[in-house]
Amino acid sequence: MQTTGIVLAAGKSSRLGRDKLSVMMPDGRALAAWTLEAALNSRLDQIICVVKPEDTLEWLPSKWRGVCSYTYNPETRLRIVLCNDFAGGMANSIHCGILTAMEYRPRGVLMLMADQPLITTENINHVTAVLDSNPLCDYVAGTDNEGSKPPVAFRSHMFGPLLSLHGDEGARKMLRNPKYQGVQVSLRRESFWDADTELQVQQILKYAEERMWREA
Secondary structure, eight states: OOEEEEEEEOOOOTTTTSOGGGOBOTTSSBHHHHHHHHHHTSSOSEEEEEEOTTOOOTTSOHHHHTTOBSSOOTTOSEEEEEOTTGGGOHHHHHHHHHHHHGGGOOSEEEEEETTOTTOOHHHHHHHHHHHHHOTTOSEEEEESSSSEEEEEEEEGGGHHHHHTOOTTOOTHHHHTOTTSOEEEEEOOGGGGOOOSSHHHHHHHHHHHHHHHHHHO
């Protein structure tokens, strides 16, 4: 099943007070680069990264800067999309991602938050595999036993409801709606850690460094 990834990277970082995407991780890569490379190393067919117009993209993994595209090209796996209305809320970033994904005519999309760097390629492949094997569900979402959370994959018939979101509404509105049937995939709790505050950033950095030592 063709699935397009959407990495939402147009947030304002208002709670953190600095650009969360460019926070330096222990291996020298930017925080958001960890998320993006997990997606690029997965079985997703294309990756759409939704960013703010003023984003310099210096946080992008260096090997992908010269091969990404801003326009539709079926041969280019990474596509950057500017969300001019990002300040209007999360829904606008989702709209940009979904409308762009529709050009590829996927049977589903998987949405990721750029500030969740501990999401792994295995997590992404697991969620998409469960979507493939459950044709009657509307979506598949990760969980740490405290509700459905991103990463979340939606079938193409859910594009309309996602495009009806507005303001600060996110995909979580779909996950809480009993009208839609979903499947939950249990992931490790750190997979959901995001970089909203300085305390959360330090928690992520500490865990990432410990993980690197374990894998060395």
